[in-house]
Amino acid sequence: MEPLFAPLVDAATLSEHLENPALRLFDATVHLARPPGGGPYTVQSGRETYEAEHIPGAAFADIPGELSDPVSPYSFTLPSAARFSEAAGRLGIGEGTHVVAYAQDSPMWATRLWWQLRFFGFETVSVLDGGLPAWRAAGLETEATPREYPPALFSGRPHPELLATRADVEAVVAAGDAAVCLVNSLTPAVFRGEGRTSYSRPGRIPGSVNAPWPELIDPDTNRFRPLAELEQTLRGAGVMGEEPVIVYCGGGISATVDVFALSLVGHDGLRLYDGSLTEWSRDPWLPLELG
Numbered sequence: 001m002e003p004l005f006a007p008l009v010d011a012a013t014l015s016e017h018l019e020n021p022a023l024r025l026f027d028a029t030v031h032l033a034r035p036p037g038g039g040p041y042t043v044q045s046g047r048e049t050y051e052a053e054h055i056p057g058a059a060f061a062d063i064p065g066e067l068s069d070p071v072s073p074y075s076f077t078l079p080s081a082a083r084f085s086e087a088a089g090r091l092g093i094g095e096g097t098h099v100v101a102y103a104q105d106s107p108m109w110a111t112r113l114w115w116q117l118r119f120f121g122f123e124t125v126s127v128l129d130g131g132l133p134a135w136r137a138a139g140l141e142t143e144a145t146p147r148e149y150p151p152a153l154f155s156g157r158p159h160p161e162l163l164a165t166r167a168d169v170e171a172v173v174a175a176g177d178a179a180v181c182l183v184n185s186l187t188p189a190v191f192r193g194e195g196r197t198s199y200s201r202p203g204r205i206p207g208s209v210n211a212p213w214p215e216l217i218d219p220d221t222n223r224f225r226p227l228a229e230l231e232q233t234l235r236g237a238g239v240m241g242e243e244p245v246i247v248y249c250g251g252g253i254s255a256t257v258d259v260f261a262l263s264l265v266g267h268d269g270l271r272l273y274d275g276s277l278t279e280w281s282r283d284p285w286l287p288l289e290l291g
Contacts, residue, residue, distance in 0.1 A: 001022065001095070001096050001097075001098070001124060003098060003123075003124045003126075004017060004020060004022060004023065004098040004124070004126075005017075005098065005100065005126040006126065007114075007125075007126050007127065007260075007263065007264065008126065008127055008129050008224060008264060009100060009126045009127070009128055009129060010128075010129050010130075010134070010223075011128065011129070011130065011134050011135045011137075011138040011140060012138060014055075014100060014128060014135075015135075015138070015140050018055075018056055018057050022096060022097050022098050023057075023097070023098060023100065024059070024091070024092055024093055024097045024098065024099045024100070024149055025055060025057055025058040025059070025099075025100045025102070026058060026059055026060065026061040026091070026099065026100070026101050026102070026113065027046065027050045027054050027055070027058050027059075027060050027061070027102060027103065027104065027132075028046075028060075028061045028063055028101050028102070028103055028109040028110055028112065028113040029046025029049065029050060029103045029104040029105070029109050030043060030044070030045065030046050030063055030064055030109050030253075031043075031044040031045075031046055031049070032044070034198065040198050040199075041198055043064050043075045045062060045064065045065065046060070046103075046104060046109070047060050047062065049104055050104070050146075051144065051146055052144055053132075053142045053143075053144055054132070054142060054143060054144070054147075055102065055128075055132065055135055055140075055142060055143075056141060056142065056143045057143075057147055058102075058147060059091060059092070059146075059147045059148050059149055060146070061091060061101070061113055063076065063109060063112055063113060063116075064076055066083075066087040066090075067079065067084065067087055067088075067113070067116060069083070070083075074251060074275060074278050074279060075251060075278075076112070076251050076252050076253055076274075077252075077274060077275070078116065078119065078163070078252075078274050081120060081156035081157070081158050082156075084116065084120050084154075084156050085120070085154045085155060085156040086154075088117070088120070088122070088152075088154035088156070089151055089152050089153055089154040090151055091149060091152075092148070092149025092150055092151060092152050093117070093122065093149075093152055093154050094152025094153045094154050095152075095153070097124065097152065098124040098125070098126070099113075099117060099122070099124065099125040099126070100125075100126045100127070100128055101113040101114055101125065101126070101127055101128065102127070102128035102131040102132060102135075103131045103132070104131065104132045104133075105131065105132075105133070105222075106254075107127065107130075107131055107217060107222070107224070107257055107260075108213065108253045108254045108256060108257050109253070110127045110128065110131060111127055111256040111257050111259070111260040112252075112253050112256045113125075114126070114127050114256070114260060115162070115256045115259060115260070115272060118159070118162065119158060119159055119162050119163060120154075120156035120157060120158060120159075121155075121156060121157035121158070121159060122154070122156075127260060129223045129224055130221055130222040130223035131222060133221075133222040134221060134222055134223055137221070161271070162270070162271060162272065163271060163272060163274060164246045164248075164271040164272060164273040164274075165273075165274075165275075166273075166275055166279055166280065168246070168271070168273075169182070169205060169246060169248070169273050169280070170286070172207070172246065173205060173206050173207060173287065176207065177207075178207075178243075179243050179244070180243060180244050180245070180246060181209065181238070181239060181241065181243050181244070181245045181246070182205055182207050182208040182209070182246050182248070183208065183209055183210075183211050183237075183239055183245055183246065183247040183248070183255075183258060184204050184205070184208040184209070184210050184211070184248060184249070185211060185212060185213045185247055185248070185249045185254050185255045185257060185258040186210075186212065186213075186249050186250065186254065186277075187212050187214065188210060188212060190202075190250075191204050191208070191210040191212070192204075192290065192291055193288070193289075193290035193291070197281075198250060199250060199277045199278055199281040199282075200278075200281040200282045201281040201284070201288055202281075202288070202290065203281070203288030203289055203290045204277075204288060204289050204290075205248065205277075205280060205287075205288065205289075206287050206288070206289050208248075208289075209237055209238040209239060210237060211233070211234055211237035211238075211239050211258055213249070213254045213255075213257035213258055215233055216230055216233060216234075216257060216258065216261045217257070224261065224264070227264060227265055230261050230264060230265050231265045234258075234261065234262060234265065234267075239258075239262065239267075240265075240267065243269075244269035244270075244271070245262065245267065245269060245270050245271065246271045246272075246273055247259050247262075247270065247271070247272055247273065248272070248273035248276040248277065248280075249276050249277065250276055250277050250278055251276055251277075251278045252272060252273070252274040252275065252276050252278075255272055255273070255276060256272060259272055
């Protein structure tokens, strides 16, 4: 089908299409409860807050539950094609539909669902720019009635070229491969390894550049910065060359903000290291840089 929307859709445009039978609108929120003194976070579903308030007609997509690998030691590991296909089908995603993903706060949950769907071959998917805060700021109504879509047939076709494994990243580090750009999407302090960490060890994967995902978002509106600003920010971080890019973060979530932004400005050759620092830092033999 022809897409209903561009990859990034604003609240006003979405509001005009809420009754379109092809629309599949999902709140993909997850809450991360971090201990005051640092340490591993606790993953909490956003379903309860979704049920308290959401965009009219929106259903809920459970990223750490039905859309992740249940046997992985990590919270958000990409599931098998069979598991994802079954879950997406139950959500009503299939041929002839267009998904719009949003979150109640950080855009990373929406971009994670966008990336997952694209990895499994589903192209008609967009992100609501600014999520629920932008929807409210536009003066648009919300509701508290949970919604579901009729089940559909989803046939996941993995695109491994969008994914980087630990072995892929190890090979880049071992070769000192300047032909591949490793991008850390976390804050500068975490990039430098300062303070307490949520991972086994602080630091960054050797050779990485830092393109913090919050710098891609306007803090006043929660929306992505204009394309020219995105390109300038990413280029300033050393990301906008012609070389292939591997983006990582802590657990494969906030890195999808960078992946999405890079795709908006036309960068090709983007891969997400799904295990990210949660996996990398767990092995004491793998190197990390500080400072």
